[in-house]
Amino acid sequence: MIDVWGVFSNSLWILGLAVLLAVWSYAAYEAGRRKVKVRHIVNELGYALALNAGMVLFLAGMATTEKRGWARGLWIVIGLGVIAESVWRIVQHRKAAALSTDERQ
Numbered sequence: 001m002i003d004v005w006g007v008f009s010n011s012l013w014i015l016g017l018a019v020l021l022a023v024w025s026y027a028a029y030e031a032g033r034r035k036v037k038v039r040h041i042v043n044e045l046g047y048a049l050a051l052n053a054g055m056v057l058f059l060a061g062m063a064t065t066e067k068r069g070w071a072r073g074l075w076i077v078i079g080l081g082v083i084a085e086s087v088w089r090i091v092q093h094r095k096a097a098a099l100s101t102d103e104r105q
Helices: 004-034 038-042 045-065 069-104
Strands: none
Touching: 004 038, 004 045, 038 045, 045 069
């Protein structure tokens, strides 16, 4: 009999790492095309949010496969920190967009 929960929880962290690798790979390609450093590309909102989504998937997989309560809590806290950082990035991006539209008027 297949352990469905085990397959699901392990697929979360595998999918998260796949997303991280794909985003980093595409950012490296884009950086080469634009002739800038990769860190400039991954700091753009879309890339940063995609990296954070991959990290949240990875952390969710780690939390669901963990047996110890304290370690599971630690994975969850780190995941909440990544989510908070994503929200902060979105807020900062919207503030910057609002300031730039105010300056144009």
